[in-house]
Amino acid sequence: xxxxxxxxxxHILVVEDDKDLxxxxxxxxxxxxxxxxxAENGQAALRHLAAGARPCLILLDLMMPVMDGWTFREELLxxxxxxxxxxxxxxxxxxxxxAAAAAQAILYxxxxxxxxVDVVQEHCPNxxx
Amino acid sequence: xxxxxREIPRNGSxxxxxxxxxALLIEQVVDYAIFVLDRDGRIASWNPGAQRIKGxxxxxxxxxxxxxxxxxxDRAARKPDTILSHVRQHGRFQEEGWRVRQDGTRFWASVVVxxxxxxxxxxxxxxxxxxxLTERRQxxxxxxxxxxxxxxxxxxxLDERQMRRSRDQLDLILRSINEGVTVQTQDRKLIFANDAAxxxxxxxxxxxxxAAPAGQLFAxxxxxxxxxxxxxxxxxxxxxxxxxxxxSAVLRFRVKPTGEERWSFVSGAPVLDASGNVDLAVSVFxxxxxxRRGEQAWQFLAQASAVLAGSLDYEQTLKQVAxxxxxxxxxxxxxxVAAADGALVQLAVAHVDPxxxxxxxxxxxxxxxxxxxxxxxxxxxxxxLPDITDAMLEASVTEPEDRAVALRLGPRSAMMVPLTVGxxxxxxxxxxxxxxxxxxxQQDLILANEIARRAxxxxxxxxxYREAHEAVRTRDNFLAIASHELRTPLSGLSVLxxxxxxxxASGRLSKLTPEALNERFVKAERQVTQISRLVDRLLDxxxxxxxxxxxxxxxxxxxxxxxxxxxRYEDAAAESGSRIELIASGPVFGWWDRSRLDQVATNLxxxxxxxxxxxxxxxxxxxxxxxxxxxxxxxxGPGIPLEHQxxxxxxxxxxxxxxNLPGMGLGLWLVRRIVxxxxxxxxxxxxxxxxxxxSVVLPNGERAAKAPETFTPVAGEGVSxx
Numbered sequence: 001x002x003x004x005x006x007x008x009x010x011h012i013l014v015v016e017d018d019k020d021l022x023x024x025x026x027x028x029x030x031x032x033x034x035x036x037x038x039a040e041n042g043q044a045a046l047r048h049l050a051a052g053a054r055p056c057l058i059l060l061d062l063m064m065p066v067m068d069g070w071t072f073r074e075e076l077l078x079x080x081x082x083x084x085x086x087x088x089x090x091x092x093x094x095x096x097x098x099a100a101a102a103a104q105a106i107l108y109x110x111x112x113x114x115x116x117v118d119v120v121q122e123h124c125p126n127x128x129x
Numbered sequence: 130x131x132x133x134x135r136e137i138p139r140n141g142s143x144x145x146x147x148x149x150x151x152a153l154l155i156e157q158v159v160d161y162a163i164f165v166l167d168r169d170g171r172i173a174s175w176n177p178g179a180q181r182i183k184g185x186x187x188x189x190x191x192x193x194x195x196x197x198x199x200x201x202x203d204r205a206a207r208k209p210d211t212i213l214s215h216v217r218q219h220g221r222f223q224e225e226g227w228r229v230r231q232d233g234t235r236f237w238a239s240v241v242v243x244x245x246x247x248x249x250x251x252x253x254x255x256x257x258x259x260x261x262l263t264e265r266r267q268x269x270x271x272x273x274x275x276x277x278x279x280x281x282x283x284x285x286x287l288d289e290r291q292m293r294r295s296r297d298q299l300d301l302i303l304r305s306i307n308e309g310v311t312v313q314t315q316d317r318k319l320i321f322a323n324d325a326a327x328x329x330x331x332x333x334x335x336x337x338x339x340a341a342p343a344g345q346l347f348a349x350x351x352x353x354x355x356x357x358x359x360x361x362x363x364x365x366x367x368x369x370x371x372x373x374x375x376x377s378a379v380l381r382f383r384v385k386p387t388g389e390e391r392w393s394f395v396s397g398a399p400v401l402d403a404s405g406n407v408d409l410a411v412s413v414f415x416x417x418x419x420x421r422r423g424e425q426a427w428q429f430l431a432q433a434s435a436v437l438a439g440s441l442d443y444e445q446t447l448k449q450v451a452x453x454x455x456x457x458x459x460x461x462x463x464x465x466v467a468a469a470d471g472a473l474v475q476l477a478v479a480h481v482d483p484x485x486x487x488x489x490x491x492x493x494x495x496x497x498x499x500x501x502x503x504x505x506x507x508x509x510x511x512x513x514l515p516d517i518t519d520a521m522l523e524a525s526v527t528e529p530e531d532r533a534v535a536l537r538l539g540p541r542s543a544m545m546v547p548l549t550v551g552x553x554x555x556x557x558x559x560x561x562x563x564x565x566x567x568x569x570x571q572q573d574l575i576l577a578n579e580i581a582r583r584a585x586x587x588x589x590x591x592x593x594y595r596e597a598h599e600a601v602r603t604r605d606n607f608l609a610i611a612s613h614e615l616r617t618p619l620s621g622l623s624v625l626x627x628x629x630x631x632x633x634a635s636g637r638l639s640k641l642t643p644e645a646l647n648e649r650f651v652k653a654e655r656q657v658t659q660i661s662r663l664v665d666r667l668l669d670x671x672x673x674x675x676x677x678x679x680x681x682x683x684x685x686x687x688x689x690x691x692x693x694x695x696x697r698y699e700d701a702a703a704e705s706g707s708r709i710e711l712i713a714s715g716p717v718f719g720w721w722d723r724s725r726l727d728q729v730a731t732n733l734x735x736x737x738x739x740x741x742x743x744x745x746x747x748x749x750x751x752x753x754x755x756x757x758x759x760x761x762x763x764x765x766g767p768g769i770p771l772e773h774q775x776x777x778x779x780x781x782x783x784x785x786x787x788x789n790l791p792g793m794g795l796g797l798w799l800v801r802r803i804v805x806x807x808x809x810x811x812x813x814x815x816x817x818x819x820x821x822x823x824s825v826v827l828p829n830g831e832r833a834a835k836a837p838e839t840f841t842p843v844a845g846e847g848v849s850x851x
Contacts, residue, residue, distance in 0.1 A: 028628030092616035113627035
């Protein structure tokens with residue numbers, strides 16, 4: 001389901017409002033050989049997708065201003081073109097609240113790169129350079 | 130041979146003149162029957178007196194046995210023979226007794242019979258002298274009867290006097306006993322009632338009750354059984370007594386015009402006449418209203434205690450206590466507590482008459498600041514107003530409308546008892562009687578005080594529980610938020626380190642330029658700093674949750690602080706496509722805690738950057754005329770929903786209602802704490818979709834700085850510094 005629609009190569013979309021974590025995560029993914037695109041909230045992420053980008057995976061924080069992770073996930077599921085993009089939630093929230101985002105997997109904060117890479121490899125087999 | 134009286138010559142004989150005279154005597158005596166009987170008791174002579182007394186003529190009686198004069202009973206008893214035998218033996222017999230005339234009528238006779246003997250002593254016959262004593266006897270009888278009658282009359286008079294005295298005494302006794310007594314005739318006419326009975330029926334005196342028209346009694350009384358169901362008039366003990374049946378019942382009387390209630394044990398008994406028919410019905414009423422009230426008061430105490438012990442929601446509990454008091458202990462009851470500003474807040478009011486509940490609400494007496502309940506709260510001493518009269522109400526209430534309300538509520542007796550928590554009187558319970566006509570006594574006051582004591586304990590317990598619960602909840606919230614908030618910067622650090630570790634392990638580390646590697650370490654350090662700052666902030670908040678905020682005031686320029694904060698956020702704002710504009714004419718000085726005001730500005734501006742989106746942020750500082758300074762921060766973000774605006778300054782508000790937003794929900798809480806400690810106010814104005822404007826108004830703090838000894842540190846504006 002991943003592809004290069006809109007001219008953007010296979011990539012991982014990182015949606016996280018904390019700038020430091022967002023940047024760190026993108027850099028760490030790139031060091032692993034993936035392409036990562038950052039969005040600071042759900043709305044920014046939707047804009048990215050609206051532009052035609054189709055990431056192989058979305059790493060999604062839940063508690064964010066402007067548009068939170070749950071709302072973003074709902075918007076994604078409403079749109080048949082976007083509904084199939086795998087979403088992995090990164091959260092410090094409870095399992096129940098995280099489950100409400102109906103994600104493929106949940107990564108609990110604090111994150112560890114080894115676990116992030118395990119999940120990414122599952123969804124983006126061609127990503128690693 | 131004894132000559133007959135007839136044979137005695139009238140004008141003398143051979144015996145000379147004396148004999149003649151004797152014969153004449155015999156012949157002419159008419160008052161005595163004087164005659165002679167022969168030896169056998171036959172009549173041998175007869176004189177006119179005998180004829181007059183006994184009715185026989187001489188010719189008819191001479192030769193007849195003298196037994197003819199006796200009554201049948203005497204003859205049957207052989208009395209004539211017995212008398213003669215007695216005379217033969219003793220020479221004489223005398224008696225008074227009944228004898229019979231020729232016509233059969235009886236007469237009362239005095240009889241003397243004498244033996245007549247010759248010289249040799251031989252019995253020749255008997256002389257009998259009979260006198261008719263009937264008249265005398267009748268006179269005697271009449272006199273005796275008269276005397277007896279007089280005696281009887283005297284006795285009757287005596288008896289009547291005695292009876293009247295007894296009746297008066299009985300009347301007095303019946304009037305003075307505590308039991309009510311009524312006596313009714315068979316046709317239901319009330320012929321006796323004492324005051325006790327009258328009071329029970331809602332009359333002021335026995336006279337008033339006795340004068341009342343027949344139908345009026347039951348028109349003004351409602352009668353109930355113990356269980357509260359109506360008692361049929363026809364089955365009242367008095368009515369059953371009229372039908373000959375003695376009975377008794379426990380009854381509750383309610384006087385309709387006043388609502389006054391009385392409990393009574395009533396017994397009825399019929400009084401029968403000589404022929405066994407019901408003559409009167411007597412009813413006895415033993416009132417036990419006071420005892421009943423005592424029982425009910427203790428029931429109230431028991432129930433109230435259970436309620437007070439069973440709940441930790443003391444406002445609800447006090448309401449329940451007020452409701453439980455009515456009607457058993459009071460006709461109306463209220464709970465007032467003193468608010469922080471000293472004003473009274475009525476938590477609850479309950480009235481036995483639902484139509485008066487609204488009227489009783491907030492009604493305090495006497496009107497104004499001297500209301501008994503105010504006094505009780507001021508002094509901590511209970512008040513007992515045993516007797517409140519209409520005159521007292523009228524005298525104390527000047528407004529005609531208020532007066533009408535007071536008279537309609539008609540309080541008769543009242544008690545107010547303090548609710549004391551620790552050493553402080555926080556409120557009062559009021560118990561008032563009106564409809565029931567009940568008067569409170571010292572005894573009742575003791576009970577009311579006991580209720581208040583238990584209620585106070587319950588309040589203390591509830592407060593302690595609430596505080597403990599609050600403390601636990603605060604701690605739990607704090608821990609949850611702290612751990613949640615720490616996870617994001619920790620994630621950054623963790624990802625950074627684990628990523629470098631993975632790169633090192635796989636030989637990919639060489640891909641990174643020294644500059645890139647250095648950048649990562651700088652970032653790691655920054656994250657450690659950020660985490661450590663966060664920990665400090667959490668500790669600060671934790672301390673402020675349990676302690677007062679103490680300020681270190683110094684002469685501070687708010688504009689300078691704000692400029693400094695803005696400079697720290699400029700990059701972040703630019704990143705979201707926003708910018709921060711400051712409107713300030715120059716330095717704005719005040720006596721404030723510099724680092725705390727930095728926290729205020731940091732939180733407000735940081736929030737604006739975080740939530741404001743790409744729209745520009747305007748920060749303005751202005752000085753007011755009254756020594757106040759205003760700081761506003763306006764963003765162009767999505768705004769705050771109306772329902773959240775009221776609570777946005779609460780602690781952990783983010784964590785509860787706006788759970789999907791990041792942040793601890795502590796920033797604005799801290800802003801308000803700091804601003805309030807400075808004696809200022811913090812507020813928000815926002816229309817969803819049109820951004821939000823946060824405003825902080827601070828007094829310049831000069832008074833606080835100049836007169837620190839007389840100024841309470843936590844005091845706000847409006848507290849005088851005298």
